[in-house]
Amino acid sequence: MKNNNYYLFAVLILMAFHSYAQEIKPQYNATVLEKRNDPAMNRWRENRFGQFIHWGLYAIPGGEWKGSIEPMAAEGIAHKLKIPGEEYAELIHKFNPVNFDPEKWAAMDKAMGVKYVIITTKHHEGFCLWPSKYTDYDITSTPYQKDILEPFVQAYKKAGIDVVFYYSIIDWNHKDYRSKIISPADSIAFGQYIKYAKNQLVELLKNYPDIKTLWFDGQWEESYKTNPQYGWEIEQTLRNFKPDIIINNRVRLNVAGMIDHDSNGRHFGDYDASFERKLIEDTTGLMPTFDWEACMTIPVNTWGYHKDWTINGHVKSPRELVEMLVKCSSMGGNFVLNFGPKPDGTIRTEELERAKVIGDWMKVNGEAIYATEGFPYPKPVWGYYTQKHISANEKIVYLHIFNRPATGLINIPIQKDEIVEATLLFIKDKIEITVLADGTAVLRLPAKQYSDIADVIAVKLKM
Numbered sequence: 001m002k003n004n005n006y007y008l009f010a011v012l013i014l015m016a017f018h019s020y021a022q023e024i025k026p027q028y029n030a031t032v033l034e035k036r037n038d039p040a041m042n043r044w045r046e047n048r049f050g051q052f053i054h055w056g057l058y059a060i061p062g063g064e065w066k067g068s069i070e071p072m073a074a075e076g077i078a079h080k081l082k083i084p085g086e087e088y089a090e091l092i093h094k095f096n097p098v099n100f101d102p103e104k105w106a107a108m109d110k111a112m113g114v115k116y117v118i119i120t121t122k123h124h125e126g127f128c129l130w131p132s133k134y135t136d137y138d139i140t141s142t143p144y145q146k147d148i149l150e151p152f153v154q155a156y157k158k159a160g161i162d163v164v165f166y167y168s169i170i171d172w173n174h175k176d177y178r179s180k181i182i183s184p185a186d187s188i189a190f191g192q193y194i195k196y197a198k199n200q201l202v203e204l205l206k207n208y209p210d211i212k213t214l215w216f217d218g219q220w221e222e223s224y225k226t227n228p229q230y231g232w233e234i235e236q237t238l239r240n241f242k243p244d245i246i247i248n249n250r251v252r253l254n255v256a257g258m259i260d261h262d263s264n265g266r267h268f269g270d271y272d273a274s275f276e277r278k279l280i281e282d283t284t285g286l287m288p289t290f291d292w293e294a295c296m297t298i299p300v301n302t303w304g305y306h307k308d309w310t311i312n313g314h315v316k317s318p319r320e321l322v323e324m325l326v327k328c329s330s331m332g333g334n335f336v337l338n339f340g341p342k343p344d345g346t347i348r349t350e351e352l353e354r355a356k357v358i359g360d361w362m363k364v365n366g367e368a369i370y371a372t373e374g375f376p377y378p379k380p381v382w383g384y385y386t387q388k389h390i391s392a393n394e395k396i397v398y399l400h401i402f403n404r405p406a407t408g409l410i411n412i413p414i415q416k417d418e419i420v421e422a423t424l425l426f427i428k429d430k431i432e433i434t435v436l437a438d439g440t441a442v443l444r445l446p447a448k449q450y451s452d453i454a455d456v457i458a459v460k461l462k463m
């Protein structure tokens with residue numbers, strides 16, 4: 001017996017050192033080597049506009065803990081204010097969203113014009129919105145008790161909106177999670193945590209088969225950075241389980257711990273989701289060759305519900321948000337707007353107001369967003385272009401006019417001969433077109449501006 005124990009001990013130590021000192025191999029490179037063109041990915045791309053929902057225990061303090069205000073990132077309050085784990089975990093006994101009505105959320109989102117929604121199944125705090133068989137730190141331990149995800153998925157499915165699951169690699173509650181690995185014991189523990197994460201992810205895909213996309217986060221901590229095999233393993237497991245799954249790039253790191261691409265310069269995952277609270281840089285006419293998505297907060301920086309989100313500075317107007325959406329479309333990317341529901345399950349008024357204004361604009365102009373491509377020209381001063389191919393030799397170029405020129409005239413880099421007609425989407429009126437000496441078209445805008453945000457003109461071309 002004693003000998004057996006010694007043996008077991010020696011094996012454990014060897015295993016620990018094996019993974020602790022594990023050689024990092026270039027095989028942990030990107031697994032998807034070309035831009036995907038299958039139905040699932042095409043649908044993701046055509047969706048163009050998404051809604052992010054950050055919801056968890058952090059909604060309860062809403063940026064305030066025992067009189068201290070955390071001005072930024074209400075969802076990170078545990079970490080920022082160094083709240084002891086056991087104290088923070090008590091929040092689980094207060095999570096009781098009696099007014100949670102996913103049908104209402106889905107109706108709001110449908111009216112806003114989003115085609116997909118990303119919900120935080122588990123944020124860095126570790127709390128799980130679904131009944132997980134791998135932890136008690138989940139919805140079943142709250143006074144509410146009922147699964148949040150199932151009715152959420154069903155309500156959005158009914159509304160025709162795709163559901164994406166967000167899952168953070170970081171876990172401030174799990175006993176085996178490590179942000180750094182400084183001993184063989186840490187290495188063993190972190191390996192155990194990765195098993196837990198893998199189990200949960202497979203559990204999510206199994207229990208909610210409608211989920212087509214996973215949105216990872218929190219891959220930047222030292223422990224994960226120095227073990228790129230873990231991200232590779234997680235990705236393989238999920239792709240084996242569901243071959244057409246779409247996975248963002250934030251599950252992976254390259255051998256040097258870099259986030260964006262592997263050691264051959266290839267993007268990880270199926271799309272680049274590293275544009276957080278920022279848009280892709282204006283490439284003055286060069287389209288990105290990869291799929292990408294930007295996610296954005298309405299205030300400066302809080303994703304979870306914050307009681308006073310004006311505290312961290314400027315709160316974006318509906319016009320600014322629509323402009324960001326249009327800018328992303330014009331550069332061939334998706335735009336995701338974040339809401340942080342209140343602890344009782346209702347949506348704050350400022351978010352509802354923005355949903356309404358954005359939705360009214362989308363109702364008229366959505367065709368200039370959905371299923372469009374970017375337009376490979378430098379950004380014009382008056383706004384943005386998007387375009388859509390409608391047949392082998394016909395396309396529509398959309399002009400999103402955010403800054404109407406005083407002259408009311410817009411010269412576009414398109415030959416007048418190629419234009420079939422130009423229509424103002426708001427009133428479906430035809431636009432007068434003249435021509436310059438070089439053959440390019442000049443459009444005369446109507447005397448009046450119809451939208452407070454941007455009027456859009458659809459220019460139909462036959463090539």
Ligand code: H79
Pocket residue numbers: 054073075076217220259274276295303
């Ligand atoms: O869930 C929201 C935030 O709580 C979470 N991500 C969004 C979607 C987040 N947690 N911590 N942070 C954001 C701050 C860390 C930001 C950075 Fe990075 C990580 C800077 C560089 C690595 C992510 C990847 C943002 C830019 C690149």
